[in-house]
Amino acid sequence: MNFYAIRAIYLFEMARTWRTLLQSIVSPVISTSLYFVVFGSAIGSHMKEIGGVSYGSFIVPGLIMLSLLTQSISNASFGIYFPKFVGTIYELLSAPVSSLEIVVSYVGAAATKSIILGLIILATAALFVPLHIEHPLWMMLFLVLTAVTFSLFGFLIGIWADGFEKLQLVPLLIVTPLTFLGGSFYSIDMLPPFWQKVTLFNPVLYLVSGFRWSFYGVADVNIGISLAMTLAFLAACLVAVWWIFKTGWRIKV
Amino acid sequence: MQPIISVSHLSKTYATGFKALKDINLDIRKGEIFALLGPNGAGKTTLISIICGIVNPSEGSVVADGHDIIKDYRAARSRIGLVPQELTTDAFETVWATVSFSRGLFGKPKNPVHIEKVLRELSLWDKKDSKIITLSGGMKRRVMIAKALSHEPQILFLDEPTAGVDVELRRDMWEVVRSLRDTGVTIILTTHYIEEAEQMADRIGVINQGEIILVEEKAELMRKLGKKQLTLQLQGVLETIPGALEKHGLELSQDGDELTYTYDTQQERTGITTLLRDLNEAGIRFRDLQTKQNSLEEIFVSLVREQRS
Numbered sequence: 001m002n003f004y005a006i007r008a009i010y011l012f013e014m015a016r017t018w019r020t021l022l023q024s025i026v027s028p029v030i031s032t033s034l035y036f037v038v039f040g041s042a043i044g045s046h047m048k049e050i051g052g053v054s055y056g057s058f059i060v061p062g063l064i065m066l067s068l069l070t071q072s073i074s075n076a077s078f079g080i081y082f083p084k085f086v087g088t089i090y091e092l093l094s095a096p097v098s099s100l101e102i103v104v105s106y107v108g109a110a111a112t113k114s115i116i117l118g119l120i121i122l123a124t125a126a127l128f129v130p131l132h133i134e135h136p137l138w139m140m141l142f143l144v145l146t147a148v149t150f151s152l153f154g155f156l157i158g159i160w161a162d163g164f165e166k167l168q169l170v171p172l173l174i175v176t177p178l179t180f181l182g183g184s185f186y187s188i189d190m191l192p193p194f195w196q197k198v199t200l201f202n203p204v205l206y207l208v209s210g211f212r213w214s215f216y217g218v219a220d221v222n223i224g225i226s227l228a229m230t231l232a233f234l235a236a237c238l239v240a241v242w243w244i245f246k247t248g249w250r251i252k253v
Numbered sequence: 254m255q256p257i258i259s260v261s262h263l264s265k266t267y268a269t270g271f272k273a274l275k276d277i278n279l280d281i282r283k284g285e286i287f288a289l290l291g292p293n294g295a296g297k298t299t300l301i302s303i304i305c306g307i308v309n310p311s312e313g314s315v316v317a318d319g320h321d322i323i324k325d326y327r328a329a330r331s332r333i334g335l336v337p338q339e340l341t342t343d344a345f346e347t348v349w350a351t352v353s354f355s356r357g358l359f360g361k362p363k364n365p366v367h368i369e370k371v372l373r374e375l376s377l378w379d380k381k382d383s384k385i386i387t388l389s390g391g392m393k394r395r396v397m398i399a400k401a402l403s404h405e406p407q408i409l410f411l412d413e414p415t416a417g418v419d420v421e422l423r424r425d426m427w428e429v430v431r432s433l434r435d436t437g438v439t440i441i442l443t444t445h446y447i448e449e450a451e452q453m454a455d456r457i458g459v460i461n462q463g464e465i466i467l468v469e470e471k472a473e474l475m476r477k478l479g480k481k482q483l484t485l486q487l488q489g490v491l492e493t494i495p496g497a498l499e500k501h502g503l504e505l506s507q508d509g510d511e512l513t514y515t516y517d518t519q520q521e522r523t524g525i526t527t528l529l530r531d532l533n534e535a536g537i538r539f540r541d542l543q544t545k546q547n548s549l550e551e552i553f554v555s556l557v558r559e560q561r562s
C-alpha cells in the first residue's frame with residue numbers, strides 16, 4: 001500500500017474543501033435552513049404529527065439525506081473529473097498508486113466532507129426544531145454508509161463523464177427526484193396504496209426510512225430491510241468500480 | 254551494462270485505429286542524456302506516455318531499471334519523473350503544496366529539505382507560497398519540473414521541454430539537466446528542435462511516423478551523416494566559376510568573393526586536395542578558409558526524405 005499517496009490525495013482533496021468553504025459548507029446550510037422555513041414552519045404548521053413526531057422534526061433526517069446524497073455525488077464526481085478535465089490526471093496515472101488507493105483516497109475525502117456536512121446540517125436543524133436521536137450509533141452508521149456509498153457512486157459518474165453536462169445529469173435527473181419521492185418530506189403512509197407500492201422500488205426510501213428510524217424509532221419499512229438495501233447499493237457500487245478497473249481504466253487510452 | 258530502460262517490440266494502436274508506434278525497440282543507457290528527435294505527430298509523446306503509465310501499450314513491453322512497467326508498475330514508476338508536454342497544473346494550490354503533493358503521490362515521506370533544494374535550483378523559492386494561477390507560463394513550467402523532481406527520480410522524461418520557453422528558463426533548465434546528469438540521473442527528452450538535441454544529448458534517436466529510424470551517438474551521427482562545407486574567402490573577385498573547376502560543384506557567393514565547396518565526410522575521398530590543386534592551377538588565391546559541419550536539421554531533413562522515398 002502506498003500510504004503516502006493516499007494521504008497526499010486525501011489531504012489535497014480536503015484542502016480543496018476548506019478552500020471552497022463557502023460553496024461546500026455554507027450554501028447547503030443556507031438551503032437547508034430555507035427548507036426549514038418553508039416546509040418546517042410555513043407548511044409544517046398546518047401538518048399534523050407523523051407517528052408522534054412533529055412535521056418539522058420529521059423532515060430532518062430526510063433533509064440530511066438529501067444533502068448527503070447530492071453532496072457525496074457532486075464532491076466525488078468533481079474530485080476525479082476535474083483532473084481529467086484540466087489534464088493534471090497525468091500525474092495520478094504516472095504515479096505508483098493502485099486503483100484501490102485512488103478510490104480509497106478520493107472516495108474517502110468526498111465521504112468525509114459529506115459526513116461533516118451532514119453533522120453541520122444536523123446542528124443547524126437543532127436550532128429550528130426539537131431533536132432527539134434515539135439510536136445515535138445507528139444514525140452514524142447510516143450516515144457513514146450513505147456517504148461512502150454515494151461518494152463511490154459519484155466517483156463512478158466522474159470517471160464516466162466526459163463533459164460537465166454528464167456530470168450534472170445523473171444528480172439532476174435521477175438522484176434529486178428519487179430523494180424527493182423517497183419520503184424525505186412525507187411518510188409513504190400518506191400516499192394512495194398504488195403509489196406506496198411504486199415507492200418501494202425507490203432505493204432512497206430505504207435510506208431515508210432507516211435514517212429516520214435511528215432518530216425517532218419510526219420507519220416506513222423495516223430497519224433490517226433498510227440496512228440490507230443500503231449495503232446492497234454499496235455492494236453494487238463496489239462491483240461497478242471493480243468492473244471499471246478490471247476492464248480498463250476509462251481515462252487511459 | 255544493462256540498459257536503464259529497455260523497450261521491446263512496442264506498438265500502439267489508438268482506439269481510432271491509428272497506429273502511432275510500430276514495433277519500437279530502444280535501449281536507454283544509465284546516466285545518459287538521450288534525445289528523441291522527430292517532427293510533430295511522430296509518436297514521441299505516445300512513447301513517453303506508455304513508459305510512464307499514462308497510455309496502455311497495444312503490444313510489446315518496457316522494462317525500467319529492471320522492472321516491467323505493467324507487472325511491476327510500482328517499482329518502475331517510483332523511479333520515473335515526467336514533465337509532460339502540455340502545461341497542466343493545479344490552479345489554486347501554492348507552489349509548495351503542489352510540489353509536496355507530488356512527492357507524497359510517488360510514495361515518499363515528507364522531506365522539506367529536498368523540496369527546498371529543488372525549488373531553489375529552479376528559481377522558485379521566492380514563489381513557494383504563491384498560488385500557481387498567479388504565475389507566468391514559464392514559472393508554471395518550472396513548477397512542473399519541480400513536481401517531477403520532487404520524489405528524486407532516477408529517470409527523468411522531459412517532453413518538449415523548451416517549446417514556448419524563454420531564453421532564461423531554457424538556460425536554467427539545461428543547467429538543472431546537466432547537474433542532474435552529474436548525479437547519475439538518466440534523462441530522456443523529446444524535441445523537434447535540432448539544436449536542442451545537438452547541444453544537450455549524448456545520444457540521439459530519430460523517430461518518424463511511429464518508427465525509430467536510427468539511434469546513434471550524437472558525435473557519430475554528425476560524423477556519419479554530416480556533410481561538411483568548405484568556404485574559401487578569395488583575395489580577388491570572380492565573375493563566374495572557371496570551366497576547369499566546374500566538376501567540383503562549387504557555389505559562388507553573390508558578391509563573388511567566396512566559394513563554397515560541399516563534401517561528404519563519409520566518402521573515402523573528400524576531394525579537397527584536388528580542389529585546392531585545381532584552384533591553384535586556375536590562379537585563384539584565397540585569404541582564409543573555414544569548414545562547417547551540417548546541422549542536425551539538415552541531417553534530419555535528409556533522413557526523413559530518405560525514408561519517404
Ligand SMILES: Nc1ncnc2c1ncn2[C@@H]1O[C@H](COP(=O)(O)OP(=O)(O)O)[C@@H](O)[C@H]1O
Nearest residue numbers: 253267269271273292293294295296297298299
Ligand atoms: N488519444 C489519441 N487517439 C488517437 N490518435 C492519437 C491520440 N493521441 C495521439 N494520437 C495521434 O498519434 C500520433 C502521434 O502523436 P504524438 O505521440 O503526440 O506525437 P508527437 O509527440 O511526436 O508530436 C499523432 O498523429 C496523433 O494525432
Ligand SMILES: [Mg+2]
Nearest residue numbers: 297298338413
Ligand atoms: Mg508530443
